[in-house]
Amino acid sequence: MTRPSHHFQSTVGSKVVMALSGLGLMIYVIFHMLGNLQVFEGPHALNAYAAFLRDMPILLWTTRIGLLSLATLHIVLAIQLTLRNRHARPIAYAVHEYRQASFASRTMAASGLVLLLFIVFHLLHLTAGVIDPSAVDRLDVGGHHDIYGKLVHAFQNPIIVALYVAGQLGLGLHLTHAVTSSIQTLGLEHAAFNRLFKAAGPTVALVVVLGNVAIIMAIFLGIVRG
Amino acid sequence: MKFTLNIWRQKGPDEGGRFVTYEARDVSSGMSFLEMLDSVNQGLIAKGEEPVAFEQDCREGICGSCSLVINGIPHGPDRGITTCQLYMRRFPDGAVIIIEPWRARAFPIIKDLVVDRRALDRIMQAGGYISAHTGGAVDGNVLLISKDQAETAMDAASCIGCGACVAACKNASPALFVGAKVSHLALLPQGKPERTRRVKAMLEAVDREGFGSCSNQNECEAVCPKRISVRFIATLNREYLRAGVVESGLPAEPESPHAEST
Numbered sequence: 001m002t003r004p005s006h007h008f009q010s011t012v013g014s015k016v017v018m019a020l021s022g023l024g025l026m027i028y029v030i031f032h033m034l035g036n037l038q039v040f041e042g043p044h045a046l047n048a049y050a051a052f053l054r055d056m057p058i059l060l061w062t063t064r065i066g067l068l069s070l071a072t073l074h075i076v077l078a079i080q081l082t083l084r085n086r087h088a089r090p091i092a093y094a095v096h097e098y099r100q101a102s103f104a105s106r107t108m109a110a111s112g113l114v115l116l117l118f119i120v121f122h123l124l125h126l127t128a129g130v131i132d133p134s135a136v137d138r139l140d141v142g143g144h145h146d147i148y149g150k151l152v153h154a155f156q157n158p159i160i161v162a163l164y165v166a167g168q169l170g171l172g173l174h175l176t177h178a179v180t181s182s183i184q185t186l187g188l189e190h191a192a193f194n195r196l197f198k199a200a201g202p203t204v205a206l207v208v209v210l211g212n213v214a215i216i217m218a219i220f221l222g223i224v225r226g
Numbered sequence: 227m228k229f230t231l232n233i234w235r236q237k238g239p240d241e242g243g244r245f246v247t248y249e250a251r252d253v254s255s256g257m258s259f260l261e262m263l264d265s266v267n268q269g270l271i272a273k274g275e276e277p278v279a280f281e282q283d284c285r286e287g288i289c290g291s292c293s294l295v296i297n298g299i300p301h302g303p304d305r306g307i308t309t310c311q312l313y314m315r316r317f318p319d320g321a322v323i324i325i326e327p328w329r330a331r332a333f334p335i336i337k338d339l340v341v342d343r344r345a346l347d348r349i350m351q352a353g354g355y356i357s358a359h360t361g362g363a364v365d366g367n368v369l370l371i372s373k374d375q376a377e378t379a380m381d382a383a384s385c386i387g388c389g390a391c392v393a394a395c396k397n398a399s400p401a402l403f404v405g406a407k408v409s410h411l412a413l414l415p416q417g418k419p420e421r422t423r424r425v426k427a428m429l430e431a432v433d434r435e436g437f438g439s440c441s442n443q444n445e446c447e448a449v450c451p452k453r454i455s456v457r458f459i460a461t462l463n464r465e466y467l468r469a470g471v472v473e474s475g476l477p478a479e480p481e482s483p484h485a486e487s488t
Contacts, residue, residue, distance in 0.1 A: 007470040011439035012429050012463060081439050085397035088331050088438035094232075094245065095298035095324050099394070099448035105441065106396075181442035187464025189457045 011084065012185075014077045019182035021074040026179060026204065028067055029171070033211040039224060040215075043140055043148035051144040075116065082109060104177035104201075111174040118167030126154065152226035155219035164216050168209045175205035227253045227314060231266065232324045233278055236335050239342075243335065245324075248278075255315035259302060260285060260292060262314050279338040285310040287451060290386030293393070294339055295326040300390035300449045308388065308451040328389055330398035332435045343389050345435040346403060350387075353427035354407045356416045369415050382410035382461075384452040391446035397438025402446040404428050405462035406454050412465055422472050425465040 007013050035053075038045045053060055098106065125131040135153050140146040154160050180201035183189075188197065218224040229250040236243030250266050257265070260282050267277035283291035292309040296302040302312040317323065325339065333341040371379075383406070391402035408425050411417030417424070440459055447456045 007426075007466075007473075010429055010466075011433055012466050013470075015439055016463070016467065085399075085438035085441070088398035088436060089329055089396075090331050091329050093295060093298060093326055093329055094234075095295075095326075097298035098443075099299065099445055101396075101443035101445050105443045108441070177442075184442045184456070184460050185440075185463055187460050187462075187467055189460035189464075194457070 011081065014081055015185045018074055018077045018081070019185040021070040021077075022178050023182050024070045025067065025074065026175065028063070029175075029208055030204070033208050036215055037211055039148065039151060040218070043146070043226075044142060046148045046151075047140050047142060047144040047146060050147040054145075071119075075112075078109070078112060102177060104173050105181070107173060108177055111170045114167065114170030115174050118163070118170055121163065122167065125160070126150065132157075132160070149226055151215075152219050152224065155216050158220070161216055161220045165213060168212050168216075171212075172205040172209035175208060176201045179204050227255055227317075227319045229253060229262070229314075229317065229320070230322045232322065233339070234326045235278070235338050236327075237337065239334050239336060253314050255313070257314045258285070258310055259294070259296070259312040259314065260310050279336075279340045281340050282310060287311045288386060290388035293328050293341065293388060293390070295328065295393055297324050300328070300393040301388075301451055305448065306451060306453045308386075311451075328393035330392050330437065332398065332400075332437045333389065333392065341389075343387075345437070346387055346389060346400065348435060349400065349404060349428050349431040350407065352431035353420065353424035354411070355420070356411060357419055371414060375413055379410050379413040382406040382413070382454065382458050385410075385450075385454055386452060388451060390449045390451060392437065394445040394449040395438065395440075396443065396445070397441055399438045399440045399446075400432060401440035401459045401462065402450060402454055402456065404432060405456075405458035405460075408465050409458040409461040412461070421465070422469045425462065425469050426473070429462075429466060 008017055035049060036046075038049050104111070121131070129135060129137065129150075132154065135150050138146050138149065140148070155164070178201060180198055183197045183200060215224075231248045231250055232245045233248060234243055235246045248266055248270075250262055253262050253265065260280070263278060263280060270277045281291045281293055283289040285292075287308045287310060290308070292301075294301070294309045296309065296312070301307060301309050303316060304312060327333075327335055327339045328341045328343075330341075332345040333343055336342050385403060385406035387403065389400070389403070392398050392400045395401075408428060411424060412421050442456070442459070444456050447454065
């Protein structure tokens with residue numbers, strides 16, 4: 001008889017926790033994208049949405065603390081497992097040829113690192129507002145904080161646009177392998193659903209990246225104006 | 227045909243190893259890879275040099291003894307075969323062939339291309355068995371097993387334990403091997419009594435032996451000589467999760483059998 005906590009300290013247990021925390025973060029990323037798509041409905045809709053979120057501090061802070069815990073857990077376990085995996089083959093092959101491992105699956109550590117750096121940058125930029133001092137925090141006609149104006153200001157700068165698009169590519173690459181891999185780690189397989197499971201990663205990645213990049217490019221190309 | 231071979235030579239477990247180049251001449255296209263190595267070894271013996279040590283036994287793809295990472299791929303470039311089933315006609319004449327042993331911390335090199343794969347045996351000893359009762363022989367067809375279940379169990383049971391999955395995995399993970407063994411026994415009624423204990427014990431043994439964990443890249447499936455599907459890794463993970471749930475339902479502190487006498 002062992003405690004369930006002991007069960008999750010094995011490598012397979014760590015993988016399961018990584019998969020669950022990753023899926024949690026994925027759900028947030030999807031809703032984040034859907035919420036931000038309201039930029040296409042104009043300043044009033046987006047600013048009202050932002051105010052709506054800020055009006056619920058318990059929900060807002062639970063989400064923030066939850067995301068921080070999930071990300072920390074995910075990263076700590078990733079580092080632990082990666083070190084263990086490196087340790088498992090002390091002498092590398094002189095020649096090694098991949099047969100079917102996808103590019104995304106081989107670059108998970110790199111795409112994860114790009115993603116982490118991007119998230120830190122994104123939080124400093126749009127949440128904390130310390131990257132770009134030229135962005136002014138003002139109120140719109142409805143008396144809400146003008147998030148819309150901030151976005152339009154940010155994505156007129158080609159450097160910011162390039163950094164955000166690069167971050168999205170990192171996110172897309174990571175999700176492409178992550179979602180399908182999580183399903184396998186959670187032990188889900190069935191002849192009737194295996195094609196769906198295989199397609200889940202690339203599909204989620206494509207939808208999230210297209211949605212986010214659409215916002216960035218629409219502003220940059222002047223389709224969405226201040 | 228003739229080939230240039232770059233072969234890993236290592237005198238013993240604690241010695242350093244290096245690549246040594248050999249020329250294989252007068253190779254027939256119908257020779258198997260191991261026969262080609264035999265002929266190279268004959269030449270080395272004739273010259274008074276130490277022959278290249280490699281493992282082999284049945285030479286018909288069923289024993290799981292032969293190994294060799296050939297040009298970066300365990301069991302060579304063809305899918306679904308072992309090294310002994312690989313023929314020299316598969317390579318262009320004059321090709322350079324790089325031959326390495328399986329590389330993993332859990333598979334220490336014994337000599338040249340021979341590695342110690344007893345870590346896999348120890349994983350099996352931890353739980354890869356069933357309890358068999360003594361007594362009279364059971365009548366045939368007493369245990370009814372559906373055709374589909376029997377076929378799936380057989381797909382998993384076709385694992386010959388060669389360790390190519392470990393060799394191909396960037397993390398040196400034996401997930402496909404353990405997945406095949408656990409799935410095979412979990413699918414059949416004979417394997418049910420130890421089902422929960424087995425998966426835990428075998429995965430604990432995996433961690434103890436210093437193997438890596440599965441990153442779901444499916445490289446193992448591509449090199450498996452028996453083409454075992456990675457679906458059995460999902461089954462392994464599912465069995466492990468199930469074991470966690472089932473076990474936590476047991477009494478936390480069973481009473482000591484001697485509690486009354488103290």
